[in-house]
Amino acid sequence: MHSADPDRYLDRMPYRRCGHSGLLLPEISLGCWHNFGHVDDQHEARAILRRAFDRGLTHFDLANNYGPPPGSAEENVGRFLAEDFAAHRDELVISSKAGHLMWQGPYGEFGSRKHLLSSLDQSLKRLRLDYVDIFYSHCPDPKTPIEETMGALATAVQQGKALYVGLSKYPLKRLKKAVRILADLGTPCLIYQPPYSILQRWPESKGIHEWLDEKGIGSIVFSPLAQGMLTGKYLDGIPSESRAGRPEGFLQTEQVEQQLDRIRQLGAVADEAGMPLQHLALRWALQQKGVTSALIGARTVAQLDDCLDALDRPALTEDLLKRIDEIAPA
Numbered sequence: 411m412h413s414a415d416p417d418r419y420l421d422r423m424p425y426r427r428c429g430h431s432g433l434l435l436p437e438i439s440l441g442c443w444h445n446f447g448h449v450d451d452q453h454e455a456r457a458i459l460r461r462a463f464d465r466g467l468t469h470f471d472l473a474n475n476y477g478p479p480p481g482s483a484e485e486n487v488g489r490f491l492a493e494d495f496a497a498h499r500d501e502l503v504i505s506s507k508a509g510h511l512m513w514q515g516p517y518g519e520f521g522s523r524k525h526l527l528s529s530l531d532q533s534l535k536r537l538r539l540d541y542v543d544i545f546y547s548h549c550p551d552p553k554t555p556i557e558e559t560m561g562a563l564a565t566a567v568q569q570g571k572a573l574y575v576g577l578s579k580y581p582l583k584r585l586k587k588a589v590r591i592l593a594d595l596g597t598p599c600l601i602y603q604p605p606y607s608i609l610q611r612w613p614e615s616k617g618i619h620e621w622l623d624e625k626g627i628g629s630i631v632f633s634p635l636a637q638g639m640l641t642g643k644y645l646d647g648i649p650s651e652s653r654a655g656r657p658e659g660f661l662q663t664e665q666v667e668q669q670l671d672r673i674r675q676l677g678a679v680a681d682e683a684g685m686p687l688q689h690l691a692l693r694w695a696l697q698q699k700g701v702t703s704a705l706i707g708a709r710t711v712a713q714l715d716d717c718l719d720a721l722d723r724p725a726l727t728e729d730l731l732k733r734i735d736e737i738a739p740a
């Protein structure tokens with residue numbers, strides 16, 4: 411790996427300011443939801459993190475339950491961080507989350523103070539870190555008072571266990587309330603994490619990005635390749651090593667089948683634009699108002715490299731954007 415040199419990041423990777431905060435994030439960030447669990451190839455997983463960092467990508471996104479089994483992605487990444495990145499901790503932005511089912515019993519999920527703060531302690535142990543840079547409420551919990559969930563996020567920062575807080579998948583009305591409470595607590599919401607791709611445009615149709623932009627809150631959009639569907643790999647069936655082909659993969663064959671027609675049409679637009687579909691998808695996501703970073707996954711170093719190469723592609727023209735809108739409207 412390269413040694414610490416502030417200029418190398420900007421040479422290799424464009425950065426964007428996260429809302430009105432002081433934090434810069436790489437245009438492409440790497441998530442460890444799949445490909446980093448105990449079921450995955452540890453050699454490759456380690457090489458992916460090292461390669462990402464070498465290409466100037468400084469943000470790795472995790473959650474308590476990533477694996478499988480749940481927790482194993484944090485365990486494995488924690489080992490790689492200790493072995494390979496100990497000298498680089500202050501050059502990295504590491505996030506984790508709590509909210510989805512993680513352990514048995516009444517405190518293993520949702521938005522209680524009990525779940526969030528216990529889970530963060532567990533994550534820090536698995537990651538072998540003193541603090542995470544961003545701690546998220548992973549999903550809304552309508553049964554827990556929102557004041558309690560936001561209070562737990564603020565406490566995580568007061569305890570020095572997180573530097574910033576974020577919210578994931580909150581619908582706009584709840585998001586607005588949560589952001590207001592966090593501001594009152596003196597722990598402003600840094601960032602929002604929604605699913606967002608050409609095939610999943612609800613944050614746009616609900617006006618979320620416009621509102622975030624107005625409020626100076628960043629947005630890191632997850633699954634910009636629609637879990638791999640926006641790569642063309644499924645056009646001739648389901649490859650056995652792909653996410654839809656693997657038993658532990660979250661992507662279902664039926665989801666792929668439902669989207670095949672649109673994927674084919676988008677592939678033709680990408681051909682015309684002279685780039686592979688995955689580059690078109692990433693450029694599209696990065697061109698949308700309010701987006702700070704595109705949060706990708708990669709199963710191999712080659713996939714990571716390919717995704718990062720999308721940053722060298724030109725911005726999509728108005729005509730291309732219009733064609734995409736016609737195929738996959740918001």
Ligand SMILES: NC(=O)c1ccc[n+]([C@@H]2O[C@H](COP(=O)([O-])OP(=O)(O)OC[C@H]3O[C@@H](n4cnc5c(N)ncnc54)[C@H](OP(=O)(O)O)[C@@H]3O)[C@@H](O)[C@H]2O)c1
Pocket residue numbers: 440441442443444445471472548578579603632633634635636637638639641643651652653654688705706707708709712713714716717
């Ligand atoms: N907040 C939340 O609730 C939430 C939910 C989901 C995800 N996330 C975050 O978002 C991150 C990314 O999600 P994601 O993995 O679904 O993102 P994605 O980038 O849409 O999909 C990644 C997958 O696409 C395939 N792929 C990637 N690059 C490729 C390339 N160049 N050529 C061919 N195939 C390629 C690989 O799957 P194959 O195995 O098929 O090759 C890879 O694992 C997660 O790791 C997590 O950090 C957050």
